[in-house]
Amino acid sequence: xxxxxxxxxxxxxxxxxxxxxxxxxxxxxxxxxxxxxxxxxxxxxxxxxxxxxxxxxxxxxxxxxxxxxxxxxxxxxxxxxxxxxxxxxxxxxxxxxxxxxxxxxxxxxxxxxxxxxxxxxxxxxxxxxxxxxxxxxxxxxxxxxxxxxxxxxxxxxxxxxxxxxxxxxxxxxxxxxxxxxxxxxxxxxxxxxxxxxxxxxxxxxxxxxxxxxxxxxxxxxxxxxxxxxxxxxxxxxxxxxxxxxxxxxxxxxxxxxxxxxxxxxxxxxxxxxxxxxxxxxxxxxxxxxxxxxxxxxxxxxxxxxxxxxxxxxxxxxxxxxxxxxxxxxxxxxxxxxxxxxxxxxxxxxxxxxxxxxxxxxx
Amino acid sequence: xxxxxxxxxxxxxxxxxxxxxxxxxxxxxxxxxxxxxxxxxxxxxxxxxxxxxxxxxxxxxxxxxxxxxxxxxxxxxxxxxxxxxxxxxxxxxxxxxxxxxxxxxxxxxxxxxxxxxxxxxxxxxxxxxxxxxxxxxxxxxxxxxxxxxxxxxxxxxxxxxxxxxxxxxxxxxxxxxxxxxxxxxxxxxxxxxxxxxxxxxxxxxxxxxxxxxxxxxxxxxxxxxxxxxxxxxxxxxxxxxxxxxxxxxxxxxxxxxxxxxxxxxxxxxxxxxxxxxxxxxxxxxxxxxxxxxxxxxxxxxxxxxxxxxxxxxxxxxxxxxxxxxxxxxxxxxxxxxxxxxxxxxxxxxxxxxxxxxxxxx
Numbered sequence: 001x002x003x004x005x006x007x008x009x010x011x012x013x014x015x016x017x018x019x020x021x022x023x024x025x026x027x028x029x030x031x032x033x034x035x036x037x038x039x040x041x042x043x044x045x046x047x048x049x050x051x052x053x054x055x056x057x058x059x060x061x062x063x064x065x066x067x068x069x070x071x072x073x074x075x076x077x078x079x080x081x082x083x084x085x086x087x088x089x090x091x092x093x094x095x096x097x098x099x100x101x102x103x104x105x106x107x108x109x110x111x112x113x114x115x116x117x118x119x120x121x122x123x124x125x126x127x128x129x130x131x132x133x134x135x136x137x138x139x140x141x142x143x144x145x146x147x148x149x150x151x152x153x154x155x156x157x158x159x160x161x162x163x164x165x166x167x168x169x170x171x172x173x174x175x176x177x178x179x180x181x182x183x184x185x186x187x188x189x190x191x192x193x194x195x196x197x198x199x200x201x202x203x204x205x206x207x208x209x210x211x212x213x214x215x216x217x218x219x220x221x222x223x224x225x226x227x228x229x230x231x232x233x234x235x236x237x238x239x240x241x242x243x244x245x246x247x248x249x250x251x252x253x254x255x256x257x258x259x260x261x262x263x264x265x266x267x268x269x270x271x272x273x274x275x276x277x278x279x280x281x282x283x284x285x286x287x288x289x290x291x292x293x294x295x296x297x298x299x300x301x302x303x304x305x306x307x308x309x310x311x312x313x314x315x316x317x318x319x320x321x322x323x324x325x326x327x328x329x330x331x332x333x334x335x336x337x338x339x340x341x342x343x344x345x346x347x348x349x350x351x352x353x354x355x356x357x358x359x360x361x362x
Numbered sequence: 363x364x365x366x367x368x369x370x371x372x373x374x375x376x377x378x379x380x381x382x383x384x385x386x387x388x389x390x391x392x393x394x395x396x397x398x399x400x401x402x403x404x405x406x407x408x409x410x411x412x413x414x415x416x417x418x419x420x421x422x423x424x425x426x427x428x429x430x431x432x433x434x435x436x437x438x439x440x441x442x443x444x445x446x447x448x449x450x451x452x453x454x455x456x457x458x459x460x461x462x463x464x465x466x467x468x469x470x471x472x473x474x475x476x477x478x479x480x481x482x483x484x485x486x487x488x489x490x491x492x493x494x495x496x497x498x499x500x501x502x503x504x505x506x507x508x509x510x511x512x513x514x515x516x517x518x519x520x521x522x523x524x525x526x527x528x529x530x531x532x533x534x535x536x537x538x539x540x541x542x543x544x545x546x547x548x549x550x551x552x553x554x555x556x557x558x559x560x561x562x563x564x565x566x567x568x569x570x571x572x573x574x575x576x577x578x579x580x581x582x583x584x585x586x587x588x589x590x591x592x593x594x595x596x597x598x599x600x601x602x603x604x605x606x607x608x609x610x611x612x613x614x615x616x617x618x619x620x621x622x623x624x625x626x627x628x629x630x631x632x633x634x635x636x637x638x639x640x641x642x643x644x645x646x647x648x649x650x651x652x653x654x655x656x657x658x659x660x661x662x663x664x665x666x667x668x669x670x671x672x673x674x675x676x677x678x679x680x681x682x683x684x685x686x687x688x689x690x691x692x693x694x695x696x697x698x699x700x701x702x703x704x705x706x707x708x709x710x711x712x713x714x715x716x717x718x719x720x721x722x723x
Contacts, residue, residue: 071683
């Protein structure tokens with residue numbers, strides 16, 4: 001009881017002091033409490049693990065001025081809504097919801113807690129206290145597509161795809177375009193596994209692709225299983241979301257790393273400084289949100305050089321992975337020579353580019 | 363020497379004591395686990411089992427949420443309990459839950475944006491029917507071809523999941539969803555929305571139905587011929603046959619009831635707390651309900667309490683995760699311990715310890 005009283009009085013004193021000094025009421029906070037909800041376990045070695053690395057970077061950056069917490073394996077829907085509500089009730093200032101499926105839950109909770117800030121990964125619904133953020137992973141796919149096109153001997157590249165959503169289709173297109181640029185004989189074999197994280201399904205898909213003659217495998221799923229299979233089969237693969245070298249020391253050419261740390265440090269810093277605003281961020285290689293694991297030493301020098309050039313060109317803005325001339329799968333023109341795809345088309349991408357075989361399941 | 367000796371009759375006191383003892387043992391073993399993880403065991407246990415109910419910051423929100431979380435578990439577990447008593451093992455309630463939800467959402471989305479009072483009742487019928495029909499597949503295969511309903515019902519969960527993904531990506535996809543998977547949110551569709559009956563209480567039609575089902579289940583089990591047949595078949599299948607119980611009919615009825623109730627649970631979930639057909643709408647209620655059914659001793663009142671206890675462990679577990687940094691896996695382990703100790707302690711319902719003078723040395 002006395003404790004609480006004291007907190008109230010201290011709070012009042014603080015407000016008075018702030019008013020006396022003429023500071024704006026909405027100025028920065030002395031201490032920020034940041035909460036994270038993850039769709040998978042922090043030990044998934046992929047998507048949720050990388051978000052948690054970002055959370056740790058926030059702690060490292062601000063020390064005592066920040067307190068972070070997280071809840072892992074939160075199902076999308078009612079459970080996410082409940083967890084975020086409890087976080088808001090317990091005094092969190094900013095809550096990061098790190099899965100697309102949390103979108104409507106974020107909106108519902110944000111309406112109830114206008115003073116709490118929300119950040120929703122990969123979604124498109126914003127509000128005055130809801131910001132959205134995502135990464136241009138297709139930039140990373142352009143780099144690994146380049147490598148894949150150069151290292152394949154069988155000219156067959158396997159692709160383990162999760163769900164037929166724009167994010168995944170964009171990745172397939174970007175990887176294919178750049179593999180073809182280096183090797184016009186390349187073909188893609190795409191397996192849809194309809195899961196983000198299921199080691200046994202992913203392993204089965206990897207085995208099936210290898211049996212069909214693929215000697216390079218890419219994955220848009222989160223487990224390390226395909227990497228382990230590739231290592232055993234002696235072929236090349238690419239880590240997804242985080243560095244998976246431990247599971248494929250010879251197989252992993254590189255990995256596309258989701259580096260959320262710079263974004264999280266920036267956003268929590270803005271809450272501390274009182275300058276947080278709702279906005280939409282779609283960062284890529286240039287902002288550090290898409291990063292790469294070190295190239296494997298077993299890659300030929302010219303492959304490494306080509307990959308590095310691709311990274312540099314995207315980073316400097318000299319090159320956009322979706323630059324014309326590009327046709328859609330059915331042969332209809334999409335981008336004229338030199339024309340660059342706009343973000344709106346990319347965000348809603350629901351078609352393959354010319355040359356990819358098969359249809360997008362629906 | 364200590365030996366186990368079968369009791370002539372199951373012990374009535376132990377029947378009630380076993381769950382309480384199991385909970386107590388879980389608290390102790392859970393506390394040890396938290397201590398080993400470097401967390402304050404008392405604080406962790408208090409946060410999981412006490413704070414959602416009585417902490418002034420959380421209780422007002424968490425108490426109603428307890429009902430929301432427990433309702434589908436109770437509804438499904440209750441349906442399963444009849445079959446389990448009669449040795450009819452529906453392991454695929456998760457699939458029936460999905461099909462019920464899809465049937466109900468399908469009706470609502472097909473009629474979008476209808477504003478009619480009869481839409482919601484129609485969805486309830488569709489939900490029950492969806493789960494019922496999905497459960498009829500293992501029922502038919504067992505009664506006609508003698509297949510094992512455990513395997514068939516379980517495999518049909520994966521079929522239902524694939525069907526759900528296809529629906530979320532295809533016919534039921536939100537046309538205004540920017541190409542992302544997932545249907546319209548039924549929470550924004552007033553005629554189809556299973557809203558709270560009184561704001562802030564958590565009470566929605568699913569909670570009401572779960573309570574009603576407990577009452578009806580109690581009467582059916584104890585006061586009705588059906589309950590007698592179920593119990594008799596479980597305890598003495600041969601005697602049941604001589605008493606005129608039609609075994610095939612019982613399979614159909616038990617699978618039908620559990621399927622329909624699982625379908626109803628899915629219907630109330632998708633039209634209310636969840637709101638959306640998505641690629642992973644189902645989150646394991648159908649499997650967790652199996653634990654709830656056994657934790658509740660396959661008894662309606664027991665299932666009611668077990669469902670609430672399970673819900674409490676989920677909600678409190680989340681508090682302990684962000685409040686104390688307890689990993690989610692530890693919460694799952696705690697829930698597992700609960701069933702483990704219950705089954706362990708349950709031995710004493712049917713057996714007793716006897717000291718026998720053994721040979722020295």
